[in-house]
Amino acid sequence: MNQQRIQHITGLVAPMLILYGTTSGALAARDPDAPTAACTGLKVATGAPGKGYSKLFADMRAVCGAAVPLCEVNTEGGLDNLNALSTKEADIGMAQVDTWATMKLGDENINGLQGVLALNFNYLHVVTASRGFRITGAAKWGGLSKEDDQVVTIQRFSELRGRRVALVGSAQLLGRQLDRALQYKMEMVDVETDGKAFDMVRNGSVAAAFSVSGWPSGTLRNLKQDSGLSLVPFDVQTPSPQMNVRTLNYRGLGVYNNNALAIPNVLFTRPFKGDKAGEVAKLKACLVGKLGELQEGSFEPGWNEIKDTNNTYDVPRYETASPQRPVAEGSGAKKKS
Numbered sequence: 131m132n133q134q135r136i137q138h139i140t141g142l143v144a145p146m147l148i149l150y151g152t153t154s155g156a157l158a159a160r161d162p163d164a165p166t167a168a169c170t171g172l173k174v175a176t177g178a179p180g181k182g183y184s185k186l187f188a189d190m191r192a193v194c195g196a197a198v199p200l201c202e203v204n205t206e207g208g209l210d211n212l213n214a215l216s217t218k219e220a221d222i223g224m225a226q227v228d229t230w231a232t233m234k235l236g237d238e239n240i241n242g243l244q245g246v247l248a249l250n251f252n253y254l255h256v257v258t259a260s261r262g263f264r265i266t267g268a269a270k271w272g273g274l275s276k277e278d279d280q281v282v283t284i285q286r287f288s289e290l291r292g293r294r295v296a297l298v299g300s301a302q303l304l305g306r307q308l309d310r311a312l313q314y315k316m317e318m319v320d321v322e323t324d325g326k327a328f329d330m331v332r333n334g335s336v337a338a339a340f341s342v343s344g345w346p347s348g349t350l351r352n353l354k355q356d357s358g359l360s361l362v363p364f365d366v367q368t369p370s371p372q373m374n375v376r377t378l379n380y381r382g383l384g385v386y387n388n389n390a391l392a393i394p395n396v397l398f399t400r401p402f403k404g405d406k407a408g409e410v411a412k413l414k415a416c417l418v419g420k421l422g423e424l425q426e427g428s429f430e431p432g433w434n435e436i437k438d439t440n441n442t443y444d445v446p447r448y449e450t451a452s453p454q455r456p457v458a459e460g461s462g463a464k465k466k467s
Contacts, residue, residue, distance in 0.1 A: 169199075169201035170199055170201075171198060171199025171200050171201055171409070172198060172199070172200050172201070172221045172222055172406070172409050172410065172413060173201050173203050173219070173220045173221045173222075174187055174190070174200055174201065174202055174203060174220060174221070174222050174223065174224075175203045175205050175210070175211035175214040175215065175219070175220035175222070175223030175224070176202055176203065176204060176205065176211070176223070176224060177204065177205055177206065177207045177208075177210075177211070177224070177299075178204065178205075178206065178207070178299075179204055180348055181343060181348050181349075182252070182343045182344035182347075182348065182430075182432070183207070183208075183211075183224045184202065184204065185348075185430050186224065186249065186250070186344075186430055186432060186433075187200070187202050187224075189424060189429040189430055189433065190413075190417065192429075193416070193417075193420040193423060193424060193429075194413055194416035194417060194420060197412055197413070197416045198409050198412045198413045198416065200413075203219060203220045203223075205223075206299055207299040207300045207342075208223075208224065208225035208226050208229045208252075208300045208395075209225070209229055209233070209299075209300055209302075209303055211223035211224055211225045211398070212225050212229060212230060212233050212237075212240050212243070212398070213233075213237075213240075215239070215240070215243055215398060215399070215400055216237050216239035216240050217239075218400075221399065221400065221402075221406060221409075221410070222246060222397060222398060222399040222410065222413070223397075223398050223399075224249060224395055224396075224397055224398070225395065225396065225398055226252050226300060226304075226342075226393045226394070226395055226396075227372050227393065227394050227395070227396055227443045227444060227445060228304065228307065228370055228372060228373065228393050229300060229303055229304075230243065230396070230398065230445060231370075231372070231444065232303065232307065239400075242400070242401060243398045243399065243400060243401075243445070244398065244399055244400075244401055244442075244445065244446050244447065244448040244449075245396040245397065245398060245442025245443070245445035245446065245447055245448055246396075246397040246398065246399050246410060246413070246414050246442075246448045247396070247397050247414055247417060247418065247436075247439040247440070247442070248394060248395075248396060248397075248436055248438060248439055248440070248441045248442055248443070249394070249395035249396060249397055249432070249436065250344050250394075250395055250430075250432030250433065250435040250436060251344065251345075251376065251392040251393060251394055251395065251432075251435055252300070252342050252343060252344055252392070252393050252394075252395055253342065253343065253344070253345055253347075253376070253378060253390040253391065253392055253393075254301065254304060254340060254341075254342055254364060254390055254391040254392075254393075255340070255341045255342070255343065255347055255350060255361060255378075255390065256287055256290075256338050256339075256340060256361060256362050256363075256364065256390075257327070257328060257331055257338060257339040257340075257341060257350070257359055257360070257361060258283075258284040258331060258337065258338045258339075258359070258360055258361070258362050259283075259284075259331050259332060259334070259358060259359065259360075260355070260357075260358055260359060260360040261281075261283070261358065262281045262282050262283035262284070263281070263282055263331075263334035263337065264279050264280070264281055264282075264334055265279065265280045265281075265282055282337070284337055284338055284362055285362055286362050286363050286365045287362060287363065287364045287365050287366060288365050288366050289362075290314065290316055290337055290338055291314045291315070291316070292314065292315055292316065292317075293316055293317070293336075293337035293338065294316070294317040294318075294319065294335070294336045294337055295316050295317070295318055295319070295336055295337060295338045295339065295340055296318075296319050296320075296321045296326075296327035296330050296331070296336045296338070296339040296340070297318050297319065297320055297321065297327075297339075297340045298321050298322070298323065298324050298327050298339065298340065298341045298342075299341070299342060300342040301340035301341055301342045302318075302320050304340070304342055304393070305318055305340045306318065307369065308369060311369035312366060312369070319336060321339070324339070324341050324347075324349040324350075325349070327339035327340075327341065328349075328359060331358075331359060332358050332359070338362070342393075344395075344430070344432045345378055345431065345432070346378075346380065346431070350380055350383070351380065351382065352382060353380070353382055353383055354382050354383070355382070355383060355384045357383070359383065360383055360384075360385060361378070361380065361383060361385045361388050361390075362388075363388050363389040363390070364389050364390055364391045365389065368391060372393065372394060372443055372444065373391055373392065373393050374392050375389050375390065375391060375392065376389075376390060376392040377389055377390070378390045394443055396442050396443065396445050398445070399448055401448075410448065414448070417439070418439050421433065421436065421439065
């Protein structure tokens with residue numbers, strides 16, 4: 131190879147080595163095994179990125195992050211958030227009141243949590259196949275013939291008695307609570323994501339998928355009528371006085387005024403008495419003061435569902451503890467001589 135050719139190759143390689151050297155540190159910083167930067171504010175347990183709780187957190191940080199530094203702790207939802215509060219992985223977190231009412235029975239730390247303020251509602255989305263699913267006819271005459279296949283279309287929640295359903299996230303607890311209360315004897319399958327659960331609905335391996343989120347659901351709002359999916363109404367009595375039925379609309383799916391089981395959310399915290407108590411109090415004051423801005427600005431529609439921030443339902447309300455001042459030497463009652 132002649133000298134000119136060597137110089138040409140060297141001139142190409144050298145800048146690449148320099149670029150690698152300057153970027154390798156950045157790449158190493160994104161190593162999932164590398165320690166994350168310490169949080170200097172309140173650690174907030176939310177949920178999966180891009181879903182309801184995480185979006186509410188983004189709004190909270192946008193309007194109150196200057197008053198109280200906030201760090202997001204992503205989880206799989208309300209159940210995980212309560213556990214994160216119990217194990218001190220988070221300082222505050224969002225969860226449904228029914229989830230707290232169930233989990234507090236087996237965890238003293240969860241039982242001692244307090245409600246900072248009321249949030250929006252979470253809704254049980256009962257997703258079914260819009261054209262129904264096929265059930266293979268039973269074999270007859272020793273397998274020589276069989277009954278005709280049937281196409282079953284689920285039109286309301288009460289038709290799921292004895293059916294197989296897929297449960298995602300917080301619905302894994304709620305679905306079992308409903309099944310016990312209603313004695314439906316549903317066959318429940320826990321699924322990691324809405325996408326997987328919806329595919330199971332489409333291929334007929336389950337009669338419905340249960341997904342719990344605020345309105346509008348991030349995974350349902352962009353679906354169209356040609357998706358093969360639809361929503362059916364909740365048409366039975368609510369199993370708890372904390373729950374009620376509210377109507378939802380999803381224009382893309384062509385679903386309007388669909389009755390859905392609604393469960394209130396609360397912002398939970400541990401009963402702090404030190405510096406964290408003041409930070410939680412600042413956050414609460416900021417959110418209450420900024421509620422009008424959150425409801426009128428370009429923020430999540432869930433903020434508009436909040437009517438009374440002090441209503442924490444059955445959850446004991448968070449009260450700021452008064453800091454204990456040290457007694458100065460020589461103060462107090464005089465000693466008798």
